[in-house]
Amino acid sequence: MPDPIFLPASPSEAIPISRHPSLRDRLGPVPNGHTSAPDTGLASVLAEQVEAHISAARDVTALLPAVEAAADLLIEAFTRGGTLYTLGNGGSAADAQHLTGELVGHYKRDRRPLPAVTLTTDATVMTCIANDYSYEDVFARQIRALARAGDVVAAFTTSGNSPNVVSALEAAQTNGAVTVLFGGGDGGDAARFADRLLLAPSSETPRIQEIHTLMLHMISEKVDAWAAA
Numbered sequence: 001m002p003d004p005i006f007l008p009a010s011p012s013e014a015i016p017i018s019r020h021p022s023l024r025d026r027l028g029p030v031p032n033g034h035t036s037a038p039d040t041g042l043a044s045v046l047a048e049q050v051e052a053h054i055s056a057a058r059d060v061t062a063l064l065p066a067v068e069a070a071a072d073l074l075i076e077a078f079t080r081g082g083t084l085y086t087l088g089n090g091g092s093a094a095d096a097q098h099l100t101g102e103l104v105g106h107y108k109r110d111r112r113p114l115p116a117v118t119l120t121t122d123a124t125v126m127t128c129i130a131n132d133y134s135y136e137d138v139f140a141r142q143i144r145a146l147a148r149a150g151d152v153v154a155a156f157t158t159s160g161n162s163p164n165v166v167s168a169l170e171a172a173q174t175n176g177a178v179t180v181l182f183g184g185g186d187g188g189d190a191a192r193f194a195d196r197l198l199l200a201p202s203s204e205t206p207r208i209q210e211i212h213t214l215m216l217h218m219i220s221e222k223v224d225a226w227a228a229a
Contacts, residue, residue, distance in 0.1 A: 056211055057214060060200075063198065066196065070196050071223055072222075081150065083152075084115065084153075085117050085147055088157060091205075093120040096156050103223065135164060136164045137164070139155075140171040147175045152179075153177045153178070154181075157188070157190055158208045160190040166193065184207075
C-alpha cells in the first residue's frame with residue numbers, strides 16, 4: 001500500500017506523510033503503510049464529557065416539578081385552543097424545532113396533532129424582517145403578529161442574553177401570551193420575561209443543550225399521553 005499523502009496548500013508540494021519530518025515525529029512509525037494515531041488523550045476528554053452529562057442529568061431531578069408544570073401549561077393551552085410558538089438561535093433553533101415536531105407529529109403515540117409553530121422555519125419572513133428592520137426583531141415581530149392571550153411562547157437559549165430572544169419574550173408578555181424559557185445558569189436577561197423557567201443545571205453550552213433535549217422529551221411524554229387519551 002502506498003504511503004499516505006500529506007496535503008499542504010499546494011497539491012504540487014504533496015509528500016508522503018511518512019517522509020514529512022514534523023508529522024513523522026508526532027505520529028511515530030508507520031506500520032504496514034498505516035499512520036499510527038497520535039496520543040492526544042482523547043479517551044480521557046470523552047470520558048469527562050460523559051461524566052459531565054451524567055452529573056447534569058442527575059441534577060434535573062430537582063427540576064421535575066417545573067418540567068411537569070410546563071407540560072401542564074401546554075395541555076391547558078391546547079385544551080383552550082391555544083398555540084405554542086417556539087424559537088431559538090443555532091442549536092437552540094434545532095431544539096425549538098424538535099419540540100414542535102414532537103407535538104405536531106407525535107412522541108410515542110398515535111394521536112391528534114397539536115398546534116405548534118417554530119418561528120425560525122420561514123426563511124422569507126426571517127430574512128425580510130432581518131433585512132428591513134434588524135436581526136433583533138426576527139422573533140419579536142412574528143410574535144406581535146401571531147401570539148395572543150391563551151398562547152404559549154417557548155424560547156430556547158443557552159446564554160439567555162440573545163437580544164432577539166429577550167425581545168421576543170417581552171413581546172409575548174405584552175401580547176398576553178405565557179412565556180417559557182429553556183435556559184441555563186441563571187437564565188440571563190431573558191429570565192426577566194419568562195413566566196416559567198426551565199434552567200439546565202449547567203453553565204456549559206453542550207450540557208445545557210443536552211438537558212434541554214431531555215426536558216422537551218419529558219414534556220412531550222406527558223402531553224403525548226394526554227392527547228392520546
